[in-house]
Amino acid sequence: MSARRSTGTATGKPRHRKRRTALAAGIPLALTAAGTLAYGTDLGLFGADAQHKASAATAAPAWATASADGFASVDALGQNGTYGGRDGKTVTVKTLADLEKYATAGEPYVIVVAATITMDPVGKEIKVQSNKTIIGSGTSGQIVGGGFFLGQGVHNVIIRNLTIRDAYQGVWNDKEHDYDGIQMDGAHHVWIDHNDIRHMADGLIDSRKDTTYLTVSWNRLSQENKAFGIGWTDNVTADITIHHNWIRETEQRNPSTDNVAHAHLYNNFLEDVAGTEIKSSYGNYARGRTSMVLENSYFQGLTNPVVRDTTATLVQRGNVFSGTTGKNESGGSGAAWDPKKYYAYSLDKTADVPSLLKSGAGPRSTLGTATGTSTDTTKAATTTITVAADGTGQYRTVQAAVDAVPANNTARVVISVKPGTYREVVKVPANKPHVTLQGSGGSRKDTTIVYGNAAGMTKPDGSGTYGTPGSATVSVLSDDSQVRNLTVTNDFDESRHQDIAGQAVALLTQADRIVLDGVIVNGDQDTLEMETAAKDKLGRVYISNSYITGNVDFIFGRATAVVDKSVITLKKRWNGTSAGYVTAPSTAAGRKGILINRSTVNGDVSSASFFLGRNWHPGGDTTVDPQTTVRDSSLGAAIKSTPWSDMGGFSWKDDRFAEYRNTGAGSGAASSDRPQLTDTQAAGQEVADWLGDWTPSAS
Known part of the structure; x- marks a missing residue:
């Protein structure tokens, strides 16, 4: 544009890409379904080849369709970011049987946990399947005596706004009971956000066996020997973002990050409170061949706040160390990398991190509590039209597909455009909404x-x-x-x-x-x-x-x-x-x-x-x-x-x-x-x- 702007007809190497976003700091924006009415018959107005897909009949609350930031937002491994059960029904559960039924189902679900659910037997870890959002209803969603397990290949999972607690069996460094809050073995595209995880038998979070495209954000992790372990693999392939977590009164694995290709840690608050029985042995640990970027985090009272193996690469920027002792390491011979080449983010001031996380980490009363949590959410059909330049779609040009949308349509029409270059001008006219x-x-x-x-x-x-x-x-x-x-x-x-x-x-x-x-x-x-x-x-x-x-x-x-x-x-x-x-x-x-x-x-x-x-x-x-x-x-x-x-x-x-x-x-x-x-x-x-x-x- 210039001062002579015309408003009419007169003159005048990244391997990942990020998706989706956030409505307010710390609470990523959820995009919600907007379809209202289905087209008349199965053949509809576009002929027998038109595809119909379900979408919510009414606009769901933002949290019901939320999507991740950080590495979990990156398009990779055939998955476009992490959005959980956004495409499925929203169900409310209050019993272990219902939670397990929906979490282990093959189809997508947004699962609202609206009660305290006690695991039976103690230590039970529900085997979550792909395309799920599990979210606590305000502060009432609690999992007691167990947690969740995400196995090989499980992907597109969100675990959010829950309190997961008290599988502890009375032995501090428990070698007998492998009871974790959340364990992932070979999963990808997982977002763990705004949870309170504490007092488990083994670890609070374990990311193992090449689990990748993981974001862990705005959680409270506390009262544990092992907070957050990452690794159990010789491969150096995992990409993980850990930001805005309050890790306090934990001894080790805060986190311990082993053989991670890209570990981005920022704006975390690690706190070892003086005079308590729990004493930290180390804070952030770059192990094996990890390449870690550690930014604007606040370390209070920790022993060995930042530790690096000689084989690891660790870049520090903008961190604050208050009352810490022992090792505080950085360096390494590996290649430096810039997280912004993979996804956009911004840093909070380090001095603000303790107060920010004390008030903002953990479950939020505003999440999981809005309307749209019925177990019988009615569906309305979204019509999908396909475009492919090579003739394998319903139309060869995007504009031809737009032209096929009826005027004053009342339900969403998705024009799905296959990969390729379309050299054309496209105009969606004012009388064709919901396109x-x-x-x-x-x-x-x-x-x-x-x-x-x-x-x-x-x-x-x-x-x-x-x-x-x-x-x-x-x-x-x-x-x-x-x-x-x-x-x-x-x-x-x-x-x-x-x-x-x-x-x-x-x-x-x-x-x-x-x-x-x-x-x-x-x-x-x-x-x-x-x-x-x-x-x-x-x-x-x-x-x-x-x-x-x-x-x-x-x-x-x-x-x-x-x-x-x-x-x-x-x-x-x-x-x-x-x-x-x-x-x-x-x-x-x-x-x-x-x-x-x-x-x-x-x-x-x-x-x-x-x-x-x-x-x-x-x-x-x-x-x-x-x-x-x-x-x-x-x-x-x-x-x-x-x-x-x-x-x-x-x-x-x-x-x-x-x-x-x-x-x-x-x-x-x-x-x-x-x-x-x-x-x-x-x-x-x-x-x-x-x-x-x-x-x-x-x-």
Whole structure:
């Protein structure tokens, strides 16, 4: 975008990728089902080849369809992130028989534990099968005297918001009773979150035998000899994220991390309370050939807080050690690695970690307690249309599939696009809501929709130029629509066409309640345009676990938009220079603008060459009140120390631009040129404040 923006037809090596995200710090966002009515007959309106899939009849609460962060969010081994039983029924259990029935079933379930369930016999570990979410109802979900076992190949499991306790048999270092809270042997894509696990016979958590793509977050682990053991293998293949856990009054394995290819530990609080009978022997331990990155964790009173085998590699950054003694080691000859190459995350300040985890770790009263927990959840059909360029689908082009969706449809239609490159312009019109464009490949890179129109190009019929919104490769103009697991690119070659306006949109949204999840949006100038259907209408967009690339004003418009847990990549201009603006909001007065939350902003560009944003007043409109807030994000060195800029003769200081708790080389202290929110102000500028009464939904 530029000051001469056109709004009409006039000129003017990572091996993993992350998915899905979070609504508030520490509580990952769950995307919920939104279908309402099935199409008439089995043949429906799309013919006998149309596929029908179940989705919840009413919008489920966020926790019912939650998905993981960290390595558990990565697409690998045929699994696209970790979302548990999201695609199945939600059931409430209060007995051991019912818990075991649903946890061991072959089909997906969200299992709400709404009582204290005592294992019989003591030490029993329920053999959980794939595609399950097991979540406590508030603080009432408790498992006493046993736990859970995830065997070889079990995947896509979430264990959340439970208290798992008291299998202890009276022997501190018990060699006779292998009773664990959660044991995993060869599982993958597992998320263990917001649990309180304590006082078991052997270990609280054991991740064994090449278990990988595991995230352990926001748990309280306590009163145990062995807290968290990882390994029992000679292979160096596991990838594990451990963050925001409060580990206290445990002697060893805090965790012990053996032969883990990538172990990312951050913002954990390890506490050995003075004067108690339990004394730590060590804290975080990188064993064997582990490669560990340990960041912004707080160690209080521990003996040997950080230990490294000579064969391991351990990188420390930003940790605090208070009252600790003994070994505190780092180093090693292995190759350094950057967790941000695998997934986006942001660090809390180390000094804040103890208070943050004391108040936030463990079961939450808000999880597992909303509506939608009936054991008899009714299903409504989602219609799926397949697209394949090679003719193996129902349609060869994405637009042909969109055209087949009936006007004013009331149930979700998933347009499943097989891997390949689709060179076409796609428009989902306003009268076709509830449409999902979704790549069916294992990676968002497998399916690409690409075209190369630009604002200043003349239309083929000679009726004028495209204008900025008209240049979009994909336009989503209908409410409650989504784009998932694919790449959208505008490949207009600005270097060859300096004679025309170079705004070239990859993806345009112009509607309300839009979800962009697990996508790549590629362009240069004006990559992602987010508008509303009319100036007086609301247009909310939720973007998660995605990648957005560009250089000038490349996230812009008047929509109320959240970019959450995503990576924003800065690109050089067509001539190789580094200069640009990340955002250009044109927010209506009284509305929320653009929120960048828990994301990463970086790129292969010159230091101090990019602004975080500038204030767009379209056509000199004095009634708009542009807003961008960037919070809890990592900013690369490319961001200027004065990160906001004027546009079109309007001072950015008269509009709404601010930061909060950002980190990285491009972050900076508060000044008149760099406003920072107070804690009180920040409490009113979170994701939920942007989205209001809308919970983003999934098909």
